[in-house]
Amino acid sequence: MTEARKQDILLITLLGTAHGLSHYFHLIIPPLFPWIMPEFGTSFAEMGAVMTVFFITSSLGQAVSGIVVDKLGPRVCLYGGVSLLMIAGFLFSFAQNYWWFFPVAACAGLGNSVFHPTDFSIINRCISSERLPFAFSIHFLVGNVGWALAPIIMVGVASFTGSWRLAAATAGLMALLVLIALVSHNAFFDKILTEGKGLTPEEKKADEKADVGFGFLKLLVVWLCFLFFFCNSFALGILQNFAPSIFNATYHVGLEIATGGLTAYMIGSIVGAVLGAYVAKAFKRSDYVIAASMSLSALMAILLASQWFGAWCVLPLMAVMGFGVGVATPSRDILIRGACMTFLNSKSLGRVYGFTYCGMDVGQTLAPLIAGPLLDAGFFSLALILVGIFQTGALLTALGVGQQKEKAH
Secondary structure (H helix, E strand, O other): HHHHHHHHHHHHHHHHHHHHHHHHHHHHOOOHHHHHHHHOOOHHHHHHHHHHHHHHHHHHHHHHHHHHHHHHHHHHHHHHHHHHHHHHHHHHHOOOOOHHHHHHHHHHHHHOOHHHHHHHHHHHHOHHHHHHHHHHHHHHHHHHHHHHHHHHHHHHHHHHHHHHHHHHHHHHHHHHHHHHHHHHOOOHHHHHHOOOOOOOOHHHHOOOOOOOOOHHHHHHHHHHHHHHHHHHHHHHHHHHHHHHHHHHHHOOOOOHHHHHHHHHHHHHHHHHHHHHHHHHHOOOOOOHHHHHHHHHHHHHHHHHHHHOOOHHHHHHHHHHHHHHHHHHHHHHHHHHHHHHHHOOHHHHHHHHHHHHHHHHHHHHHHHHHHHHHHHHHHHHHHHHHHHHHHHHHHHHHHHHHHHHHHHHH
């Protein structure tokens, strides 16, 4: 194995672990609701407000942290983000009353906000171009692992010890271990950031240009990238929050199958992301890859909404829908990289990824607020149609980004 390959593997491992930690912290509070709510006498709505603070803070912080990444460097922000998650985990374990959870959620949201601009800034600068699609794919996959592990570990520790506070402290301890792993590789980060082997000579030369400041917000291509993430995450937000209820109402299936639909989607997305790395490497037009794969996902959503098939179709169609979204994942990050390098330079990677990924938080925040009333009114199939519409919006914005890049060449 070459030295360059070893460096890429180590870097992907370190950043992937940090990204998995950030996703883990998305779900450290909700699994503990059954323990927290009786102790503090809170309702689901009150605890939901805590999670709203997390996502709003993360969304606003992500747009700002991208600029900080470009100004101070990604390594400082990476260490800072993990430190904030660690503090949030330990503060969570010492909660004295309901209001204590709001600063905890804000601290965790602020820590979570740095990972996309930081990680993608480092990956794009330091990972060899031939392994870039695989780096994006693994980054996505490990994030999903964080989502999967959080409920299992948090509930497991709380059930085994009888203390939700110990479960919260476990999250803080995990963040501490990740921080130690990152800081112990400080010299490694120094070396790879200085080399910048992920940048071509032309891209390094472009970095000599003046700092663009907030000029990136004037570019249509940046807003199209933002809208892509907004549309994609809006569709996902509907499924994450309401898929079991939708399938129970439309197909009259039991809770196991209704919940299994979302599991099938996640498994499909993981398989798709693995294949998507090879597809992204083989096809240079990332926008076409995204359009084709998201078209498949949108078609699955419409077929589910139509109820043309029986209940047997829920699991396979959801799996195929997730597969399409997964295939698009590495190509979407390559598309954003290409847009940034075409219109700006690598010194703008943090702010561009930070701002465009902010669309993900906005979409997931608004999805339940818009889809919830539809379900309350009994329009369950319409919610699935909305999923298809927003997935179609995602593919159209991706094509728009590709068109803007072609015009610039």
